[in-house]
Amino acid sequence: MSNSKVGFVSLGCPKALVDSERILTQLRLDGYDIVPSYEDADVVVVNTCGFIDSAKQESLDAINEAMTENGKVIVTGCMGKGKDAETIQQAHPGVLSVSGPADYQQVVGAVHQYVPSEKKTEYNPHIDLVPNIKLTPRHYSYLKISEGCNHRCSFCIIPSMRGDLVSRPIADVVAEAKQLVENGTRELLVISQDTSAYGVDLKYKLDFVDGNALETRMQDLAVALGELGVWVRLHYVYPYPHVDKVIPLMAEGKILPYLDIPFQHASPRVLKLMKRPGNQEKTLERIKAWREICPDLVIRSTFIVGFPGETEDDFQMLLDWLEEAQLDRVGCFQYSPVDGATANDLPDPVPDEIKQERWERFMETQQRISAARLQERIGQQLEVLIDVVDEEGAIGRCYADAPEIDGKVYLDGITDLQPGDALLVDIVGADEYDLWGVPSAA
Numbered sequence: 001m002s003n004s005k006v007g008f009v010s011l012g013c014p015k016a017l018v019d020s021e022r023i024l025t026q027l028r029l030d031g032y033d034i035v036p037s038y039e040d041a042d043v044v045v046v047n048t049c050g051f052i053d054s055a056k057q058e059s060l061d062a063i064n065e066a067m068t069e070n071g072k073v074i075v076t077g078c079m080g081k082g083k084d085a086e087t088i089q090q091a092h093p094g095v096l097s098v099s100g101p102a103d104y105q106q107v108v109g110a111v112h113q114y115v116p117s118e119k120k121t122e123y124n125p126h127i128d129l130v131p132n133i134k135l136t137p138r139h140y141s142y143l144k145i146s147e148g149c150n151h152r153c154s155f156c157i158i159p160s161m162r163g164d165l166v167s168r169p170i171a172d173v174v175a176e177a178k179q180l181v182e183n184g185t186r187e188l189l190v191i192s193q194d195t196s197a198y199g200v201d202l203k204y205k206l207d208f209v210d211g212n213a214l215e216t217r218m219q220d221l222a223v224a225l226g227e228l229g230v231w232v233r234l235h236y237v238y239p240y241p242h243v244d245k246v247i248p249l250m251a252e253g254k255i256l257p258y259l260d261i262p263f264q265h266a267s268p269r270v271l272k273l274m275k276r277p278g279n280q281e282k283t284l285e286r287i288k289a290w291r292e293i294c295p296d297l298v299i300r301s302t303f304i305v306g307f308p309g310e311t312e313d314d315f316q317m318l319l320d321w322l323e324e325a326q327l328d329r330v331g332c333f334q335y336s337p338v339d340g341a342t343a344n345d346l347p348d349p350v351p352d353e354i355k356q357e358r359w360e361r362f363m364e365t366q367q368r369i370s371a372a373r374l375q376e377r378i379g380q381q382l383e384v385l386i387d388v389v390d391e392e393g394a395i396g397r398c399y400a401d402a403p404e405i406d407g408k409v410y411l412d413g414i415t416d417l418q419p420g421d422a423l424l425v426d427i428v429g430a431d432e433y434d435l436w437g438v439p440s441a442a
Contacts, residue, residue, distance in 0.1 A: 002033075003031055003032055003033040003117070004031070004032050004033070004042050004043075004115045004116065004117055005032065005033045005034075005035045005040055005041050005042045006024075006027055006032045006033070006034055006035065006041060006042065006043055006044070006045060006111060006115070007034075007035055007036070007037065007038055007040070007041030007043070007044040007045070007066075007070065008020065008023075008024060008034060008044070008045050008047070009044065009045070009046045009047065009062050009066060010047045010135060011046070011047060011048055011049045011055070011058060011059055011062060011077070012047070012048070012049025012051065012055065012059075012077065012078065013049065013051070014142045014144075014189065014191050014235075015142075015144055015191055015192070015193070016047055016049060016077055016078065016101070017135050017136070017142060018142050018144040018191070019047060019076075019077070019101060019102050019104070020047045020135055021133055021134055021135055022104055023045065023047070023076070023104055023107050023108060024133040024135075025133045026104060026108050027108060027111060028133055030108065030111075030112070030117050031117040032111065032115075032117055034133065038065075038066065038069035038070040039069070039070075041070055041072075042072065042115045043070075043072040043073070043074060043096070043111060043114055043115045044066040044070045044072065044073050044074070045073075045074045045075075045076065045107060045111065046059070046062050046063050046066055046073060046074070046075050046076070046077075047076050047077040048062070048063070048075060048076070048077035048078055048079035048080060048084075048088075049077060049078055049079070050077070050078035050079040050084050050157070050161060051078065051157075051158070051338070052336050052338055053336060053337075053338065053339075054336075056079060056084065059077070059079050060079075060087075060088070060091065063075060063088060063091075063092060063095070064091075064092070067092050067094065067095070071094070072096060072114060072115070073092070073094075073095050073096060074095070074096050074097045074107060074110045074111060074114070075088055075095055075097065075098045075099070076097075076098075076099045076100070076101070076103060076106070076107045077100070077101050078100070078101050078158075078161045078162070080098050080099045080100040080101065080103070081100040081101075081160075081161055082160065082161075082340070083339065083340070084339075085098045085100075096110060096113075096114050097110035097113075097114075100161065100162075101161055101162050102147055102162065136403070137387065137419055137420070138183070138184045138185070138419070138420060139184060139185060139186045139187065139385065139387075139419060139420030140185060140186065140187035140188075140189060140231075140385075140403055141180045141185040141187070141188060141189065142189045142191050143173065143176065143177055143180070143188045143189065143190050143191065143225075144168075144191050144192060145167065145168055145173050145190060145191070145192050145195065145198050145221065146165055146166060146167040146168060146192040146193070146194075146195075146197075146198055147162055147163070147165075147166045147192075147193075148162045148163040148164050148165050148166050148193060149162065149164070149165055149193035149194050149197075150164050150165045150194070150197060150200070150201075151194065151275070151276075152275055152342075153264075153274055153275050153276060154273065154274055154275045154341060154342045154343040154346070155274060155304065155307070155335065155338065155341050155343045156338075156341060157338055157339075157340045157341050158193055160340060162193065164201070165193070165194065165197055165200065165201045166201060167198050167199050167200070167201050167202050167216055169202075169205075169207055169216065170199070170207045170209060170214050170215075170216045170220065170221055170224070171207045171208065171209050173221060174209045174210075174221070174224045174225065177224075177225055177228060178228065181228050181229070181230055184420065185230060186230050186231060186385060186420055186422065187230060187231040187232075187233065187385060188225060188228070188230055188231065188232050188233070189233045189235060189402065189403070190221075190225070190232065190233065190234050190235060191235045191236060192235075192236055193236060194236060194238055195218055195234055195235060195236050195237045195238075196218055196237050196238040196239075196240045196242065196243055197238070197240075198216065198217060198218045198221060199215065199216035199217040199218070202216045204216050204217045209224055212224075217242075218234075218237075218242070218243075218246060219242065219245045219246055219249075222234070222246050222249050222254070222255050223249065223254070225255065226249055226254030226255045227254075231256050231385065231399065232254075232255040232256060233255075233256045233258050233260075233402055234246070234255065234256075234258065234259060234260065235260040235402070236260060236262065237259050237260060237261050238261070238262075239261055239263070239283055239286060243259070243286075244286070244289070244290070247290045247293045247294050247297070248293060248294075250294045250296075250297060251293050251294040251296075256399045257294050257296045257297045257298060257399065258297070258298045258299075258300070258399055258400065258402070259290075259297065259298070259299050259300070260300050260301070260402065261299060261300075261301050262301060262302045263283065263301045263302075263303060264276055264302065264303055264304050265303060265304060265307065265310075265314075265318055266283075266317055266318045266320075266321030266322075267310070267313075267314035267315075267317045267318060269309075269314060270307055270309065270310050270314050273307065273308070273309050273343075273346060274304075274307065274343070275342075283325075284321070284324055284325060287299065287325055296399075298328045298329070298399065298400040299325075299327050299328055299329075300327070300328060300329035300330065300331075300402070300405070300406060301327055301329075301330055301331075302330070302331045302332070302333065303318065303330065303331070303332045303333070303362065304332075304333050304334075304335050305318070305332060305333075305334055305335065305355060305358040305359050305362055306334050306335040306350040306354065306355030306358055306359070307335045307343070307350070308335065308343055308346035308347065308348055308349045308350065309346055309347065309348045310335075310350055310358075315358050315361075315362075318362070319361065319362065319365050322362075322365055322366055322369065323365070323369070326369055326373065327366070327369070327370075328370065328373050328400060329370065329400070329401075329405075329406050329407070330366045330369075330370065331405070332359060332362050332363060332366070334352075334355040334356065334358075334359050335350065335355065367432045370432055370433070371430070371431065371432040374407070374430035374431070374432070374433075374434075374435060375430050377427045377430055377435055378427050378428065378429065378430055379426075379427065380426075380427050381424055381425070381426055381427075381440055382398040382399070382409070382424070382425055382427060382435075382437070383398065383399070383422055383423070383424055383425070384396040384397065384398050384409045384411070384422065384423060384424075384425045384437065385397055385398075385420070385421075385422050386411075386417050386418065386419055386420065386421045386422070386423070387403065387408075387419055388419060389415060389417050389418060389419060390415075391415065392412065392413075393410065393411050393412040393413050393414050393415060394410075394411040394414045394415065394417045395408050395409070395410055395411070396408070396409050396411065396425075397409060398425075398435070407433040407434045407435065408433075408434045408435070409425060409427075409434070409435045409436070409437050410434060410435070410436045410437070411425065411436075411437055411438065411439065412436065414438075414439060423439055423440075424439070424440040425437035425438065425439060425440060426438050426439075426440050
């Protein structure tokens, strides 16, 4: 008798992607087959994103499509709590189950309830590797180190969806990282809502990893992961003072000299309205100090323009800050009200046409900075990890590029490589976002 079949739609950020991987892995262990089409599925799971209104609409569209094409739908993720869950149930009374983010047990339980499994996969945990299902290519993996967030930024509703910070034990995180590396991962992307706060809820509890006593904190985790011989990339790092301690690890080549720090703005007044954590007034001094220790350091960030109360002076301060900070990779969003965010109640909303105009000026400024920094790469020799190979050549990334969000390195005409290969490349060209290279001579 054939196994029951589950279709799966995963939306949103890498943290939601990890949730999807865990649910799929458990379903596979429970004897289900995962299928890529609605018509082949006995039930469809939709993992939703509820971060901003456009993401919510994408999630609602996905649920609607799954209901239309299949009819047996289980919903989970960030829209599975509060008013959003009510909206889903009102729009689609026939949805079988609605649960919140990282609620693996309820999702799997609902699948069992509505589509019982005919057979359970037998494996011996002492001998067999758990058949981990990955939604990323084999050569890179997201490593989620905590759930939730203790901050209450006025534009964000993540804590209301995912709760306060809950850090994973450091021994568990390192054990998962080792298994991923054994299974072919060449790049670990460390993710959370606030990587700098890792372990604060556990009071930096001491744990033993391979006989070594490590504290549950970002620095000790970076040291342990740096021993695994793969790229280690830190995401969602708030600029707390203790971030200084990981910069020497980058300078020594233990982890990638790359920091993803969501600065969001530069005006102290706007940052206060946003209720942003960290001592952001001295950020420029700290960036300068970091680069003195680790000249290769690449910094990516995100910003919001048009936040309620943002004046032209505040915005000009942000542009001046960008010129001085010389960040490598930057994303920018126009402020958009999110249902449930306290920023909705702030006075002096910025008109849409001014938001758009500021966004365009911001992007023009940053594109010029990014393009100039990429021009400086020409003539450098960089290690490149290959993601895609087709008839036109290979496409990869250097240490400065996280998958999906940063740039790429193009090796035109080089077709004798495989995804996951790493090689030294001489950089010969650049534009605002990407690099072009040729394999270095042996």
